[in-house]
Amino acid sequence: MRTPEEAPRLEAAAPIESDAIRVREVPGGALEGFVAFLDGIQRSRVLAHAGTVPIVHGAVAAAVRHRVAKRAHTWDAPVVSQALYAPVAQLEPALARALGARVPLRDTGREEAPEGVQHPQEHTARALTAVQRAREAAELALIGDWAQRGAGPLLADGGISGGAEGAKSERIVGVVKSHRTLYADAAAVPLLLGLREGERTTAVRLSSPRRLPVASWYLRLRDPTGRGPLFGLVRVEVALTDELTARADLVSRWILAERAPVSLPDARWDVMVYGVRECEQYLSAILR
Numbered sequence: 001m002r003t004p005e006e007a008p009r010l011e012a013a014a015p016i017e018s019d020a021i022r023v024r025e026v027p028g029g030a031l032e033g034f035v036a037f038l039d040g041i042q043r044s045r046v047l048a049h050a051g052t053v054p055i056v057h058g059a060v061a062a063a064v065r066h067r068v069a070k071r072a073h074t075w076d077a078p079v080v081s082q083a084l085y086a087p088v089a090q091l092e093p094a095l096a097r098a099l100g101a102r103v104p105l106r107d108t109g110r111e112e113a114p115e116g117v118q119h120p121q122e123h124t125a126r127a128l129t130a131v132q133r134a135r136e137a138a139e140l141a142l143i144g145d146w147a148q149r150g151a152g153p154l155l156a157d158g159g160i161s162g163g164a165e166g167a168k169s170e171r172i173v174g175v176v177k178s179h180r181t182l183y184a185d186a187a188a189v190p191l192l193l194g195l196r197e198g199e200r201t202t203a204v205r206l207s208s209p210r211r212l213p214v215a216s217w218y219l220r221l222r223d224p225t226g227r228g229p230l231f232g233l234v235r236v237e238v239a240l241t242d243e244l245t246a247r248a249d250l251v252s253r254w255i256l257a258e259r260a261p262v263s264l265p266d267a268r269w270d271v272m273v274y275g276v277r278e279c280e281q282y283l284s285a286i287l288r
Contacts, residue, residue: 033254
């Protein structure tokens with residue numbers, strides 16, 4: 001089952017390295033720096049229907065894979081959980097009790113919604129959103145653990161602004177592979193889409209009512225010639241710091257060093273570093 005996607009959009013962000021978003025060549029070339037990688041996965045399916053109401057089973061897993069002597073090992077314990085998702089008020093009480101006795105039952109009903117028949121796809125969409133949030137919570141828990149006890153820089157797949165530990169720790173770097181939202185005004189879009197391999201944009205400050213502020217910039221991992229403007233393009237998130245230019249250059253060098261081995265045959269190989277792919281394969285094996 002696919003998670004609902006937001007519509008593509010632009011969102012302006014305040015530049016913090018210069019007065020406007022500009023292009024910078026990453027100096028010095030690739031440099032190994034990361035010692036660990038974090039990823040999470042989710043799986044969901046409609047298990048059954050209670051009348052017209054779908055009951056969705058969701059499972060999530062997240063882990064940190066620590067690289068020692070070029071071999072990956074699971075750091076601490078992976079976070080694995082499963083639950084059923086349904087609007088509890090629209091289930092027979094006996095059925096809700098029976099379901100919750102076997103697997104945790106998460107209520108996806110809305111307090112403002114009247115009881116009775118609603119579009120079943122709405123219930124399914126709400127369940128998928130709840131599963132996604134469970135995965136994000138598992139990832140944030142591990143980010144917090146690493147920020148407190150981990151040794152060395154960790155690359156997390158996705159953003160880091162959802163939790164205080166990730167947003168404030170200089171040991172955590174988030175790498176975002178998808179770009180439904182581009183953090184730039186219309187004038188800056190040609191600059192970031194025109195990045196060449198090994199170039200980055202200057203950093204901007206990202207903040208929102210639901211997220212903590214972080215610094216972010218775009219980095220081109222691979223030559224996009226003949227491939228399209230988003231090929232090999234990632235967005236990086238780090239904690240805000242006074243020496244941001246030096247920090248952004250160094251972190252970009254670390255990410256460029258993770259382009260090999262190539263993450264084939266994954267379709268996202270152009271933006272997925274191998275450490276994240278290895279973590280995802282591990283999680284897929286334990287979430288069968």
